[in-house]
Amino acid sequence: MTPPTAPTWHDYDPDGLIEGLEDGTRLMVFGDPGSGKSRLCADLADALLHIGRECLCVNADPASPAFGPPGTLSLGRRQREQWQVLRREALCTLDAGRFRLPLCQIVTRLMDFADDRPVLIDAPGLTRGIAAAELLPALVDAAGVDHLVVLGQPGTLPLPDELAALPCAITRMRSHPDARQPTTPERRNQRSQRWNAFLAQCEPRTFNLDHSRVTGTPPPRFAPQAWVGRQIAVLDRGHTVALGEVRSLDGNRPTAWLDNSAPGDTLLIRNAVRKADRTLGTAAEPVSRGKTRAPVLLGEPNQPMHFTVGRLNATLHNGVFGDPMLEVSFNTRQHCVLFDLGEAGHLPARLAHRVSDVFFSHAHFDHIGGFPWLLRARLLPLPACRLYGPPGLAQHIASWIGGVRWDRIGEQAPEFHIQEVHGDRIEHYRIVTGGPLQHQATSDLHNGLLLSESGFRVRTVTLDHDIPVLAYALEHANKLSIRETALRDMKQPPGPWLGDLKQAVQHNRMDETLTLPDGTEHTVRTLADRLVEQTPGETLVYATDLADTQANRTALIGLARGADAFVCEAPFLQADREQARSTQHLTARACGEIAAAAGVKRLVPFHFSKRYKKDAGAVYREIEEGFGRSVQDSD
Known part of the structure; x- marks a missing residue:
């Protein structure tokens, strides 16, 4: 056999390509991530417009689309240096390799809507492995490709044998000089920002799974938390009529936020999911009932507990037996708030970067011991973090910071604004890491309103734990x-x-x-x-470490009245009520009784004594005796 000659590589030249781009031509751009595929498609379309011609483009990369929401494939046309989406079909995954068959099927359907104008196909950045080797010829066939442009640099040609076997013309072109491969965090953040912006225009809609066809790879129904955050599409005769995200699953009734109220005959769910850190990614593989990877419903030892309250997403990061630490995230926001800050060393630093406010109940070690994690993770130029708590909090924070030498902190010193609640007044403090604690002002506390912002507000009451402790009510915006x-x-x-x-x-x-x-x-x-x-928006109430006194009950019931979710401590069983009394804690029964008296819609008990790890069910049974209904079914 004659040895193959080295392929010819052309300089980046969109104008040269359009000379042979006749009406009806199907041109696909193929290359590694960051090779500039989307840029070349845009440059080709703009060059055609400059000479009075127009083309269409199929975005076939669900993970990093040039236009349209992530998790979808779209047909678009170029206008004024922007892509206009003409048609969109949901794939509900970012994984072009695993779901290459439905991807090719969608490309074929989109091509059916193309006319005689040239069509550009922006291929996924999948160029290595078996999945890439199978996807490339299948995509060429599905789109009816006449001409393939391989972007990259000489010596980096991917899939050479598969390229040589393709039944279409091939041009090898160097990437644009400014092209670079984005980092994984950059890609994740870009698609997450696009998805969050898309969700801002969506509205809630509830389905009955018993009356709907569900296709794709949906999670098991016995694990409702695995549904939360999943991308979902409504199909009508195979075509996408609505797209959005699952927010909750109540029995057989999922509630999703969708961009369209059009009816359909099928729901599509695969593995695209918005995760706890509010980034769009790929869900873990589903597992069978009873496996430890299944989502926590009531709280297993050492497992984080996730739950949703309307548009709020909440996580007890240390489960029901570990140190208190509740994260509450807002679906359309890039930040979160924390209630208490116990053990946190196992959590990623990126969570600390998103924290805008921390609401401490008090300063016992299991409630404040995670502060060094927050401090270290925020050694970056970030906005000031606001801290709230009972009297003495400012000095506790200053003591944590003062235990370290900060002579090299420079411009990355974290800043904290601290507000201490003293009855009906608030004392305001400020500390920049490496500097002294400064008292800033004193203000009045009116009706317990501690914080009021455009998207939410927080009210508080002071309870007794032999020291002052604060309980909080977070009220989401309307x-x-x-x-x-x-x-x-x-x-x-x-x-x-x-x-x-x-x-x-x-x-x-x-x-x-x-x-x-x-x-x-x-x-x-x-x-x-x-x-x-x-x-009215949702209300979440957080209360822990309080004695079972009539004064505490009255104050807490008033704060939690009608709350959508009540996160409340339940450390001890009735059999150990003397231990609860001597340590100024509630019993499980008292937790349930307070929730029932407040008329809360959902009770989320936590802060169980580790002595009950082998029989957490006993704690739940006593809570439910006081509550009068099932904890798991309360909503």
Whole structure:
């Protein structure tokens, strides 16, 4: 056999490529991640527009799409240096290799909507391994590719044998000089930001799984927490009519936030999921009932416990037996808040980067011992972190910081703003790591309102644990929904402008002006009065380490009245009530009784004594005796 000659590599030249790009040509761009595939497609489309021609483009990379939401494939056209999505089909995964068959099927369907204009196909950045070797020829066939452009650098040609066997013309082109491979965190953050922005325009919708076809790789129904955050699509005769995210599964009824209310005959779920850190990624493989990887429903020893409260996502990071530490994240926000800060050394630093506020109940070690983790992880130029707690908190924080020599901290010194609750007043402090604790001001505490922001507010009451402890109520902002009938009456199409309207209402920017799709301008106040329906937001109450006294019960019941979720300590069984009394804690029965008296919708007990690790069920049974109903079913 004659040895193969070295392939010819051309310089980056979109203008040269369009000379042979006739009507009806199907050109696919293939290369490693960061080789500049999406840039070349955009440059080709812009070059065609410059000479009065137009093309279409199929985004076939669900993990890093140039346009359209991640987890989807889209057909688009170029206008004013932007891609306009013409059609979108959900894949509900970021994994082009594992789900290469449905990916190719979707590409074929999208190509059916293409006309005689040239079509560009932006291929996934999958160039190594068996999956890549199988996907490349299958994708060429599915899209009817006439011309393949391989982007990269000489000497780095991927899949040489598979390329040589393809039945289409091949051009090897050097990447644009500015092309570079993004880091994994960069790719993750880019797609997460795009997905979070997409979700901002979605509305809640509930389905009955007994009346729906569910396809893909859905989690088992016995593990409802595995459904939370999953990307979901509504299909009608095989085509995507709505896309969004599962927020909860109640029995056989999932609630999802979707961008469209159109009916369909099938639900599609695979493994794209928004994780606890609010980044879009790939879910772990499902496991059978009873395996330790199954989501925690009531709280197993040493396992984190995840639950949702409407639009709030909560995690007890140390489970029901470990140190108290509750993270609450907001679905449309990039930050989270913590209630107490126990053992945290096993948690990733990126969680600490997202923390805006920490609400301490008190300063016993199991509630504040994770502060060094927060301090070390925030040795970065980050905004100040706000800390709240009972009298003495500022000095405790200053003592933690003062135990380290900070002569090399430079510009990365973490800053903390500390607020101590002293009855009906608040003492404000500030400390920059390496500097002294500074008293800033004194303010009044009105009706327990500790913090009020555009998206949420926090109220507090002081309880007795032989020392002052604080319980907290986090009240989420009102839910905003669009009146569909009013929108139809206005004859305006739905779109991102509705998300802008909600954001403006949420931040009380009522006098701003918005431009509608038809070009008319209206104030936010006018649009909100006509289109926006507001309902009260969710409330989550957190209480731990309190004596079972009538004064404590009265104060806590008042704070938790009608709460959507009540996270409350239940350390001891009735048989050990003397231990509970002497240590100023609640019993499991008292926890249930307080929850019942407050009329909470959901009870999440925690802070169990480790003596009950072998029989956590006994704790739940006593809680339910006081609560009057099942803890797991309370909602």
